[in-house]
Amino acid sequence: MINMQKRLGKHTVNIEKPVYIISTAALAGKKEGEGPLKDYFDYIADDIMFGEKSWEKAESKFFKKAFDMALKKSGKTYNDIDYMLSGDLLNQCGGSTFGLRDFKIPFLGIYGACSTFGEAISIGSMLIDGGFAQNVLCGAGSHFCSAEKQFRFPLELGTQRPPTATWTVTGAGAVVLSSKGKGPKVTCITTGKIIDMGIKDAANMGAAMAGAACDVISAHFKETGRKPDYYDVVATGDLGEVGKALLKKYLAEENIIFKNNITDCGLEIFDNEKQDTHSGGSGCACSAVTFSGYYYKQLTQNKIKRILLIPTGALINTDISQQGETIPSIAHAVAIEME
Amino acid sequence: MINMQKRLGKHTVNIEKPVYIISTAALAGKKEGEGPLKDYFDYIADDIMFGEKSWEKAESKFFKKAFDMALKKSGKTYNDIDYMLSGDLLNQCGGSTFGLRDFKIPFLGIYGACSTFGEAISIGSMLIDGGFAQNVLCGAGSHFCSAEKQFRFPLELGTQRPPTATWTVTGAGAVVLSSKGKGPKVTCITTGKIIDMGIKDAANMGAAMAGAACDVISAHFKETGRKPDYYDVVATGDLGEVGKALLKKYLAEENIIFKNNITDCGLEIFDNEKQDTHSGGSGCACSAVTFSGYYYKQLTQNKIKRILLIPTGALINTDISQQGETIPSIAHAVAIEME
Numbered sequence: 001m002i003n004m005q006k007r008l009g010k011h012t013v014n015i016e017k018p019v020y021i022i023s024t025a026a027l028a029g030k031k032e033g034e035g036p037l038k039d040y041f042d043y044i045a046d047d048i049m050f051g052e053k054s055w056e057k058a059e060s061k062f063f064k065k066a067f068d069m070a071l072k073k074s075g076k077t078y079n080d081i082d083y084m085l086s087g088d089l090l091n092q093c094g095g096s097t098f099g100l101r102d103f104k105i106p107f108l109g110i111y112g113a114c115s116t117f118g119e120a121i122s123i124g125s126m127l128i129d130g131g132f133a134q135n136v137l138c139g140a141g142s143h144f145c146s147a148e149k150q151f152r153f154p155l156e157l158g159t160q161r162p163p164t165a166t167w168t169v170t171g172a173g174a175v176v177l178s179s180k181g182k183g184p185k186v187t188c189i190t191t192g193k194i195i196d197m198g199i200k201d202a203a204n205m206g207a208a209m210a211g212a213a214c215d216v217i218s219a220h221f222k223e224t225g226r227k228p229d230y231y232d233v234v235a236t237g238d239l240g241e242v243g244k245a246l247l248k249k250y251l252a253e254e255n256i257i258f259k260n261n262i263t264d265c266g267l268e269i270f271d272n273e274k275q276d277t278h279s280g281g282s283g284c285a286c287s288a289v290t291f292s293g294y295y296y297k298q299l300t301q302n303k304i305k306r307i308l309l310i311p312t313g314a315l316i317n318t319d320i321s322q323q324g325e326t327i328p329s330i331a332h333a334v335a336i337e338m339e
Numbered sequence: 340m341i342n343m344q345k346r347l348g349k350h351t352v353n354i355e356k357p358v359y360i361i362s363t364a365a366l367a368g369k370k371e372g373e374g375p376l377k378d379y380f381d382y383i384a385d386d387i388m389f390g391e392k393s394w395e396k397a398e399s400k401f402f403k404k405a406f407d408m409a410l411k412k413s414g415k416t417y418n419d420i421d422y423m424l425s426g427d428l429l430n431q432c433g434g435s436t437f438g439l440r441d442f443k444i445p446f447l448g449i450y451g452a453c454s455t456f457g458e459a460i461s462i463g464s465m466l467i468d469g470g471f472a473q474n475v476l477c478g479a480g481s482h483f484c485s486a487e488k489q490f491r492f493p494l495e496l497g498t499q500r501p502p503t504a505t506w507t508v509t510g511a512g513a514v515v516l517s518s519k520g521k522g523p524k525v526t527c528i529t530t531g532k533i534i535d536m537g538i539k540d541a542a543n544m545g546a547a548m549a550g551a552a553c554d555v556i557s558a559h560f561k562e563t564g565r566k567p568d569y570y571d572v573v574a575t576g577d578l579g580e581v582g583k584a585l586l587k588k589y590l591a592e593e594n595i596i597f598k599n600n601i602t603d604c605g606l607e608i609f610d611n612e613k614q615d616t617h618s619g620g621s622g623c624a625c626s627a628v629t630f631s632g633y634y635y636k637q638l639t640q641n642k643i644k645r646i647l648l649i650p651t652g653a654l655i656n657t658d659i660s661q662q663g664e665t666i667p668s669i670a671h672a673v674a675i676e677m678e
Contacts, residue, residue, distance in 0.1 A: 130469020317433030
């Protein structure tokens, strides 16, 4: 029954029909707009409140505006979109559900922590290749203040951040996937398993996620038969410096060696030294905004031909953490290529 | 490009290849095990802690045991399962991610509040029909105590519950979907939009969700051309008495009239008068356990032939509610039929 060309292995499927990323929108916060990628964003908010009265409402507004903008840039209307997929870090994915409630589009809410952007593109691409949709609008986002409040300490406390801590990216990224059009194509999806490295420190998400990133990258190369140099860029989501170093160590143990083509969106979006962002950027928005802003333009301008994007997610729940539990993690890899 | 037989309308797709529900598992809490459906559950926990030290850990254990049991009953092994889909009400879907972290299966986390079970079957069926998977393990669950603590009041306060309040079902339901085998088939998927009825009361989820249920039911009948009597049972997820009465009113306004074939899982799982559950059962587990336990057996024993299951979800986030916001809702309809 199953088309064996589609399924390459336990984790990986080929996307056989063309699934184009026909547009993207990258909305960033003020701090992100002062970083190295500032020229690539579609919109930079003036302040962290984005004109709203709460961080949560500001986060929702980023979603609304990013999804709206990706849709406008695609030339499509609400009626053309068959499914909308989104998720975020706010409890019950509040950023997405409140931000997108006025879009009259069938909605599939997803949750993969900061891997959400990868999961959205994965499911969206399979729905198009499977013949269920022509156009899918999907994305993810996060907000530094609401994430700190929810997962760590109230910002008003001024708690000192350890060197392993990452800085949640404020913003949202959205893409329109389509069966017709032009642009980079989603060609291959490797879906990750939940991996628990036994890390308990909510200020060291990089270490918690490095194992999940290694697992999915290793599966991707084994199941596709590709080598690391197949891609111009292999970009994890938000491991930061600490997580990236661990990932390279774990990959070396599996004899997967990269030259200079592996990076992490959390190391691209901020200048860690100048911007005091410690280990790097993180959050659902980290890979969503970095891809939608920077890498998408690198692809469409033919500066790169092939990217393996691997958004990484730490599946932390604070109640369960406070009960002494570790932080399970997950990562999803998406191959995106220009023809 | 798109197969027009698959897409029937803006919300609805046909599942063309056979997608069988080859097994289910219904795990219930003690109170649920004293209700009208007690003889249909696979396992009833002795107490609300399920042998664990916290409600959250108990909730995770329900997931682990339900998914394990559905898998065993299907005769499949972990290696046979291509994707696992799950979600729940705990912040960051902690019940699923902690409960299922030892399953070495590619995982797609989803969030649709109490509509999650419908969303899981929807995406799982499309992945099989689309040729991406042969077997998918999916489900949802919830826990009364962790939900009350998180969304309403600490149980220790003994807060009085208003008549509109529902009682979150403790338990988890899981199903194995497969391209081969026997059992009821998933034949049609109608995916809901986010609908906000302007309700602000966290103790009246039925009113918040009735509009979303009406919207997806109305779309289902319009787009399929079916009439309400096509189904032996049309079962919403957890509207309770208050929500069901509103739904019938809204449906009547659209000239969709049911005889006696419409019900709500929240009215089936508890005896509201004897069990003091006010408006009825609710939570992700409500439709998951009622379907996996009761309706699945009604189908396989040929007592009913066709069911339209419509898990309903209130997308509440307590921070945003406390900021004065309303409660957006969603519902997803899944048609399940015996040959």
